Amino acid sequence: MSVQPVLINGKLTDSPAKKQFQSTNPNTKQLIDDQFPISEWDEIDACLESAANAAVAVRSASRETIASFLEAYADAIDANADALVAAAHLETGLPVSPRLKDVELPRTSNQLRQAANAARTASWTQPIIDTKLGIRACYQSLGPVCVFGPNNFPFAFNSIAGGDFAAALAAGNPVIAKANSSHPLTSFKFAEIVAKILPASGLPAGMVQMIYRTSHADGERLVSDPRLAATGYTGSRHAGLKLKAASDAAGKPFYAELSAINPVVILPGCLKERCDALIDEYATSGLMGAGQFCTNPGLLVMMSDATGDAFVAGISAKYKAAKPGTLLSPAVGESLTKGVSSVQNAGAKLLVGGSAVSESRVAFENTILEVPAKQFVADSHAFQTEMFGNAVLVVRCESVDEMVSVVKELEGNLTGSIYSAKDGSDDAAYDQIAPHLISRVGRMLNDKMPTGVAVSPAMNHGGPFPATAHPNFTAVGIPASIVRFTKLTSFDAVRPNRLPDLLQDASPISSLWRCVDGQWKTGHLS
């Protein structure tokens, strides 16, 4: 059983770490052979030093150099798809198709190509030019960024290949990737590709590095180290908040996606109009990927009437009939068991499921819990415990006013959906509820489930705390996701030839939009 190397300063390097760990195949509950080091401080320190050097050296790299690296990486990922998919399937249990091979992997290489395009066209820099006062500003690279990837997207949010990685690198920042501990082998496969293509890229050796795991104390030391500029974190709220506290105390941006239950409000007219269709739509979204999406709809708000009963009966039948999906890891299984117990202990009634599936794989029965609105409102924090996986809490209301009172208790979420009748009969209720929901979510949906996050400049994959750590930023959507890893820099009376080329009178990029004296335009200043 070999111990796999870390990626430091451009090279796959054997780690001197004394301790190792292994990941688990959730389809067999068996440990996977490969061992991975738990890096100690000396190794992390070497990463930071190399990243700090790279942050200076990369300033002389061209936009084209960064873009070409991201494209070469995307191509190499596509070329190594089979090995990546095999590793990810082994470690996460996620289906090869439809999912890892035909959805998530192409999405990942596509994201890298979009980031390359943003790097080349500098669309994330948003130049602002005040010709009268002689002040010009734009976003610029920030410095070394540490990325913690989540367990549920071994490709698209992988710390060395996913959205945060692509965003941080596109802005010209060195990345220290902290692999997710549940898929180190998949992450290693990415690191192998990087180690092959980085040397010829023209980028500094410390531009992309990866370690697998650290002690909690070293993790906090890493995110607060003076050489690090910012952190992108997607993962559990508990671990995230500890890292955030360390990073906050050091005054560094900590972009975190922590947890969300993504409320879906189904108004009474809509349910009368198309109950069966809603049952299908909800059950498909709720059980997709065994519910292991950041945008999984984990809270349903609906009336406590006969149509509501029919809906609940309908999804209950579907939840009972569907084979529970395999969960990502034993830890996810344990956390789901705990989450469901918490919500049950708070007083919710178990309608379907509620227990781990006693099989040789990691799985939990498809689960539905129910609670009356009054009870939810009385102990709303407990009822908003995240049950990451294939479980949902249905809140039953006696009136639209009660629906409003439920929505007013909601914590910050990534998304909020409202389903309403096509004939306008729910419109008054919509107007009552929507303003309260909008102020609590990053993305508002109508007649649509929240699973599925399009990579669009208008996407907000973000939201008020505790969904994320800052309500102004999105983790998905280029160029906005890149802006997280930048600093605003203003140039006041700086001599024209010393300005960044993007701020000079002659625009170096014909497609670049610049706000000049209040007007957005492309091309040279006249």
Place this chain on the structure above:
Amino acid sequence: MSVQPVLINGKLTDSPAKKQFQSTNPNTKQLIDDQFPISEWDEIDACLESAANAAVAVRSASRETIASFLEAYADAIDANADALVAAAHLETGLPVSPRLKDVELPRTSNQLRQAANAARTASWTQPIIDTKLGIRACYQSLGPVCVFGPNNFPFAFNSIAGGDFAAALAAGNPVIAKANSSHPLTSFKFAEIVAKILPASGLPAGMVQMIYRTSHADGERLVSDPRLAATGYTGSRHAGLKLKAASDAAGKPFYAELSAINPVVILPGCLKERCDALIDEYATSGLMGAGQFCTNPGLLVMMSDATGDAFVAGISAKYKAAKPGTLLSPAVGESLTKGVSSVQNAGAKLLVGGSAVSESRVAFENTILEVPAKQFVADSHAFQTEMFGNAVLVVRCESVDEMVSVVKELEGNLTGSIYSAKDGSDDAAYDQIAPHLISRVGRMLNDKMPTGVAVSPAMNHGGPFPATAHPNFTAVGIPASIVRFTKLTSFDAVRPNRLPDLLQDASPISSLWRCVDGQWKTGHLS
């Protein structure tokens, strides 16, 4: 000696507070008659409740209502200029002219009018429209904002009238102003104006509120209260970091401006070229307002050669000859004494001044300290202690390489300036130093002192920690300063008639720039 009222829920209200405080006239060191309450939690709680209600109610207010209030407020401030100037002069010692009456007051009402214009034209919302995927996004109001104003701008950054106030309100957020304790009477004069014009404005009663002082514990409770959305803080680093920690733990944005020493690097060729002019320019900027500006140039980096000696001799003569300005308050005097001692104890040599002026007013001798570059680098944290006021540390270098090593030790700052020769002889040195300086400051200047912060969309009055708490945001410059107090909200498949009017196909504001499928444009969607 009357106790002045707080402004809660639209009314000037006598406070039940058990303790009071008074401000001091720094020109006489005498307490000013008026007493001000130290609010207890019940009163703060009432503010929060009223602000939370206002945050909901204001959603039905039009952009025009918010804009008209800000304009009426600006007009009323101009109409009450004499009373405001008298109070501010009494409490801060700042000169009536040139400063309070002819510079800062007009700037303050002008800022409010600019914010009114932004509210009316929605320029801060930055709509992004993806017509193909049916996703549209913009910035929206965030919720109640608490503003802590600094001591050094009793008008332009006053918590109930200044930049953060105007920015938060323009976005449609209720403001709880926490008056600066060194000018409560000035703040009260503003609150009196608000109490007169708010009732007729059409805005909710809780839209603008003000308290004067709280215990430290209640301050931390205030900024972390679930009803509060964000905080804008300008003030001392020590107090700011305590509030920031409380706010961070609650997951709320805490926009802070904490401290800066604003390095000025003077390259050798420039000094040879125009030593006398630089002496004038530096001394004017350094002593302006007794050095009590966030952008005061408090650190000079220059060569240790004969021209450098001449420069230091020149500013020393000016510093000795100029009458020390009155400091804002006894607390500022104490903190300056401490700061100068710290830098002296670290090993800097005192060239000029160094002691409090023993007079009947609060003042400190114009002070110049000096340290060799090597010594600075060896203990750079101690030598970067802020000396807020009329004191400067000169770092003397043996070479350009030493200048680089000094710059590489700098913490985050609001500004950084480089002076270089007009004939190009400093250009190589500039290229060596500038990249390191740019990455550490929010605003880079050439051949210009940092004092004077123009209100421009391209201005960045911000910078990396500890200058501020987040490197992406500016506190000055509309509309960018407004974006701090907003949340990004995405609308996915939301029915067209339910979209915010700014995101509908027909644009409600002809001047509004929207990014439609990657192209910035005004007008309706075609």
